[in-house]
Ligand SMILES: Nc1ncnc2c1ncn2[C@@H]1O[C@H](COP(=O)(O)OP(=O)(O)OP(=O)(O)O)[C@@H](O)[C@H]1O
């Protein structure tokens with residue numbers, strides 16, 4: 001099939017083709033009912049039920065493609081957006097997965113405990129832009145710190161560093177190996193559980209940034225209405241994953257107390273029970289808070305507390 005000719009009237013939506021974000025992105029597309037068939041080895045897939053084409057790209061390249069404007073939407077990490085320094089990209093939704101930290105790491109049993117000790121040394125990373133920015137600030141901060149002279153008076157610190165004196169080298173993967181191989185005194189890489197870092201005999205001494213997967217859009221999308229529709233669908237799936245629906249019966253006399261416990265996203269739905277003095281309540285509760293919420297409701301005399309999974313939602 002001549003794919004290029006099929007792309008003209010379609011909104012292009014870039015998703016990571018592999019790596020940590022890939023499967024969760026596919027799940028999100030499935031939950032949003034964005035149906036597609038991807039031919040083996042092809043990085044473009046036409047959607048079957050919407051005028052969209054999915055473009056499967058490395059997470060690191062997605063901000064640039066979205067920033068250049070032909071691709072209207074994309075999913076990638078905030079770290080990749082920051083590293084790309086692309087201006088024409090807007091973050092529209094935090095997707096709640098792909099959470100990790102970009103951290104400065106050094107040998108766990110070495111002498112270095114503070115990132116300023118790495119000034120003038122060799123750093124290896126896949127994030128050279130963010131790392132250069134981080135060390136430039138660090139060098140500037142160290143240089144401008146006043147220092148006490150022999151008679152106790154504060155004098156400007158002799159330039160301890162030469163701006164840009166820290167060497168920052170790029171590698172595309174397996175960054176953790178760099179210290180063991182003797183090519184780096186420290187690395188800057190992503191840490192989630194810390195397992196990779198510990199297995200490589202490293203420890204974290206500073207955080208450059210925290211990151212999560214985000215939905216991004218180009219600042220001047222070709223089809224803003226469709227961008228809105230897709231965003232609303234994805235937001236609905238994310239909300240559904242984050243919340244459960246809690247229903248219960250409670251004494252009307254306790255209405256104020258139970259409203260405090262379950263305020264809902266806007267407000268709880270309260271209806272009268274046929275039984276005098278009782279109400280039925282239906283309300284969305286954050287999944288991670290549901291056990292504490294049920295305990296607190298029970299203490300206020302609520303009964304028949306039921307929790308239901310939300311499979312999809314449309315909220316603002
Ligand atoms: N351990 C992790 N936990 C959570 N999110 C992560 C983790 N590692 C990476 N990410 C997120 O996923 C994005 C893509 O990283 P990943 O290493 O999966 O990409 P890749 O280099 O394209 O894939 P691969 O490592 O398979 O070659 C990162 O920029 C970050 O936002």
Ligand SMILES: O=P(O)(O)OC[C@H]1O[C@H](OP(=O)(O)OP(=O)(O)O)[C@H](O)[C@@H]1O
Nearest residue numbers: 020173174190191192193194195196197
């Ligand atoms: O703290 P952890 O839970 O161990 O995760 C951190 C690791 O995950 C990422 O790499 P990934 O495994 O995706 O492979 P890569 O090194 O090839 O990028 C990242 O680059 C770290 O190496």
